[in-house]
Amino acid sequence: MKLIIAEKPSVSKNIADALKIKNRQDGYFEGNGYIVTWAFGHLLQLYDAKDYDEKMSSWKMDNFPFVPSKFQYKVKSDPRNRDKPDRGAQKQLKIIHQLMKRKDVQAIVSACDYDREGQLIGDSIIYKLKTDKQVYRLLLNEWTPAEVIKGLENIKLNTELRPLLDAGVSRQWADWVIGINLTSVATLKYQKGKGKALNIGRVLLPTLKVIYDRDQEIEKFVPENYYKLQATFQTKENHAYEGIYYEGKEEKFKSKEKLEAIQDLLKDKNGMILEKKVQKKKEFAPFLFNLSNLQGHMTSKYSGWTADKVLKVAQSLYEKKFITYPRTASIALEESLVGKTAKVLETISEDLPYKDEIKFVRTKRIFDNAKVESHSAIIPTYMKPKKLTADEGQVYQAIKNRFIMQFMPVAEHEETTIKTKIMDTDLKGIFLSKGKVQLVEGWKKVEKVQSKDTLLPFVKINDGVELIKHELTSHVTKPPKQHTEKTLLRIMETCGRNFNKDKDEEDVEAILSGFSIGTPATRAETIKKLKDIGYITAQNKNLICTELGRKLVETFPIRDLFNLEFTGRLEKSLYDIEKGNYSKNEFLQLIYSFTTNSVKKIKEHQAGTIHEVTAKRRTNEVMGKCPVCGNVIIEGQKGFGCSNWKSGCKFVIWKNDKFLATMKKKPTKTMVKTLLKNGVAPVKGLTSKKGNKFDALLRYEKNPENEYYSWKMEFTK
Numbered sequence: 001m002k003l004i005i006a007e008k009p010s011v012s013k014n015i016a017d018a019l020k021i022k023n024r025q026d027g028y029f030e031g032n033g034y035i036v037t038w039a040f041g042h043l044l045q046l047y048d049a050k051d052y053d054e055k056m057s058s059w060k061m062d063n064f065p066f067v068p069s070k071f072q073y074k075v076k077s078d079p080r081n082r083d084k085p086d087r088g089a090q091k092q093l094k095i096i097h098q099l100m101k102r103k104d105v106q107a108i109v110s111a112c113d114y115d116r117e118g119q120l121i122g123d124s125i126i127y128k129l130k131t132d133k134q135v136y137r138l139l140l141n142e143w144t145p146a147e148v149i150k151g152l153e154n155i156k157l158n159t160e161l162r163p164l165l166d167a168g169v170s171r172q173w174a175d176w177v178i179g180i181n182l183t184s185v186a187t188l189k190y191q192k193g194k195g196k197a198l199n200i201g202r203v204l205l206p207t208l209k210v211i212y213d214r215d216q217e218i219e220k221f222v223p224e225n226y227y228k229l230q231a232t233f234q235t236k237e238n239h240a241y242e243g244i245y246y247e248g249k250e251e252k253f254k255s256k257e258k259l260e261a262i263q264d265l266l267k268d269k270n271g272m273i274l275e276k277k278v279q280k281k282k283e284f285a286p287f288l289f290n291l292s293n294l295q296g297h298m299t300s301k302y303s304g305w306t307a308d309k310v311l312k313v314a315q316s317l318y319e320k321k322f323i324t325y326p327r328t329a330s331i332a333l334e335e336s337l338v339g340k341t342a343k344v345l346e347t348i349s350e351d352l353p354y355k356d357e358i359k360f361v362r363t364k365r366i367f368d369n370a371k372v373e374s375h376s377a378i379i380p381t382y383m384k385p386k387k388l389t390a391d392e393g394q395v396y397q398a399i400k401n402r403f404i405m406q407f408m409p410v411a412e413h414e415e416t417t418i419k420t421k422i423m424d425t426d427l428k429g430i431f432l433s434k435g436k437v438q439l440v441e442g443w444k445k446v447e448k449v450q451s452k453d454t455l456l457p458f459v460k461i462n463d464g465v466e467l468i469k470h471e472l473t474s475h476v477t478k479p480p481k482q483h484t485e486k487t488l489l490r491i492m493e494t495c496g497r498n499f500n501k502d503k504d505e506e507d508v509e510a511i512l513s514g515f516s517i518g519t520p521a522t523r524a525e526t527i528k529k530l531k532d533i534g535y536i537t538a539q540n541k542n543l544i545c546t547e548l549g550r551k552l553v554e555t556f557p558i559r560d561l562f563n564l565e566f567t568g569r570l571e572k573s574l575y576d577i578e579k580g581n582y583s584k585n586e587f588l589q590l591i592y593s594f595t596t597n598s599v600k601k602i603k604e605h606q607a608g609t610i611h612e613v614t615a616k617r618r619t620n621e622v623m624g625k626c627p628v629c630g631n632v633i634i635e636g637q638k639g640f641g642c643s644n645w646k647s648g649c650k651f652v653i654w655k656n657d658k659f660l661a662t663m664k665k666k667p668t669k670t671m672v673k674t675l676l677k678n679g680v681a682p683v684k685g686l687t688s689k690k691g692n693k694f695d696a697l698l699r700y701e702k703n704p705e706n707e708y709y710s711w712k713m714e715f716t717k
Contacts, residue, residue: 065596203526230471308524410442
């Protein structure tokens with residue numbers, strides 16, 4: 001009997017289905033020689049500082065720096081009460097350990113995600129319990145039945161993945177040490193009043209600095225006037241075309257007087273075709289998606305999308321077996337996937353109107369081991385979805401379209417350049433005209449990409465043309481654009497090395513050598529956290545520093561933490577640990593030394609307040625009577641609860657209620673008041689799994705078997 005431990009319940013169900021196991025027990029599936037159980041992501045977390053030393057319960061400057069002599073783990077905390085363990089995690093951990101102890105279990109298989117975080121999740125659970133049983137690793141890129149069976153036939157010894165664990169542990173311990181120490185000391189030093197801490201992190205601060213720098217560029221930008229000279233010519237066949245005046249490569253002129261003088265020279269003059277070039281150019285489909293490119297595509301194309309939302313939806317599609325592993329940095333596929341990719345293409349393109357144009361090809365743009373690190377690019381699996389939510393449908397369609405584009409004809413266009421010289425003058429420059437005609441639509445057909453044709457008349461060199469009009473146009477230079485999630489993700493992915501480049505193929509080497517800010521899995525979370533803690537804000541799609549964010553960048557003295565190169569080197573070190581090329585202990589000693597020196601520097605820093613927290617008086621507005629004990633229900637920070645809670649009344653409606661969240665709703669004051677008064681509340685604008693809006697009546701009723709309450713939904717006729 002083998003025990004398989006998956007990272008999430010949905011993945012364990014995929015494994016059980018692949019193994020045709022029908023028997024479900026409390027916390028696991030069993031049958032056909034396997035037991036399949038699951039975690040809920042991290043079941044264990046690092047000790048809090050106060051767990052190591054009671055004096056760390058209170059924040060005092062003298063307590064820092066603090067680095068534990070030995071890191072320890074405990075069951076993750078209850079999100080509503082950090083001093084207590086999460087009961088669900090505690091129960092599931094106990095079930096897993098009981099299964100590991102069973103005498104009929106000969107081997108354990110970790111089936112957590114194939115990345116350093118997944119390795120850490122599985123190993124922390126397995127090795128929390130001392131076991132002499134052999135531990136194996138299941139390494140998969142998708143959860144389709146065929147891949148699960150194939151993967152179980154090719155499991156590796158878990159000890160072979162030790163460098164991956166070392167990288168995961170190094171990342172976790174480093175972020176704990178930097179976060180705990182510098183957040184605490186910075187808050188004590190630079191914040192007045194009690195409130196949210198001044199959050200300091202090795203990935204947060206350089207990302208904040210990128211946004212700050214762009215804000216500064218825009219603030220300091222001084223607009224400048226420039227001018228262009230445009231002329232209209234007519235051929236002997238009465239076909240008109242336009243040209244812009246160039247001298248060398250310059251078309252924008254600061255001197256208006258210079259162009260006015262040229263205009264004077266153009267009076268009663270005509271032109272001649274000096275040069276004509278016609279070139280056929282190929283336009284290749286954009287590369288397959290990695291996570292950052294998918295996030296950039298979705299957030300720029302659709303409103304209401306964030307990088308964090310894209311990752312969550314992609315993760316859902318992955319766990320439902322419809323796409324491959326989404327947290328990837330690669331824009332190509334492993335060469336070993338050629339046969340499987342051909343079958344996927346055949347399956348998902350069979351219903352398309354242009355399927356006759358789709359031809360499977362093996363090219364380096366698609367299949368290239370040199371462009372793959374751990375996980376291939378994101379593509380659909382052979383399993384076609386029948387039911388998707390509206391959000392899932394949009395992300396799946398984007399991934400499917402990008403995949404199909406690779407096997408459509410290359411788009412082609414014809415580019416024509418005409419240089420027109422003005423006759424009988426000693427003008428230095430010429431007038432340049434550019435035309436473009438799409439010849440082959442190719443992959444653009446997949447997403448109906450419209451190509452704008454600019455037609456130029458048929459002319460030959462030395463043909464005379466009539467100058468029929470010319471005008472001087474004035475323009476103003478524009479400041480750089482605010483960062484969006486798309487542009488920010490690109491900088492984080494390449495550590496700013498291709499700041500002004502758009503092409504996906506640029507800096508592949510930098511991306512795949514681990515030189516970046518964060519990882520594909522954490523970048524979205526970083527952007528979201530910067531918003532949540534108030535360092536940046538979003539205006540439409542633009543990201544802008546808040547006053548608090550600006551003050552932090554300008555005041556906080558640990559400049560290395562704002563430096564892209566410094567953060568990139570740390571991430572590169574983690575990558576090297578993963579590859580077995582760098583020591584975990586060396587990396588951690590570097591982090592401990594950096595943290596200790598940083599704490600000293602902050603303590604000695606002469607600076608004012610960055611953040612002043614003003615206490616808000618809580619009104620404790622009464623919502624109504626408690627249905628359990630008759631006392632009043634008041635609004636708290638996290639929910640609407642009974643004022644009699646100190647005496648044991650547990651009635652509460654949580655603001656982040658999970659049931660309402662599935663329908664994209666949060667409880668409002670009006671809704672709670674109506675519910676307490678009438679026992680039922682009409683709620684509008686709920687969202688179904690398919691993304692459709694609907695209205696319903698909601699009741700909040702006590703469960704007959706315990707003291708907790710659950711929602712009941714009714715529909716009006």
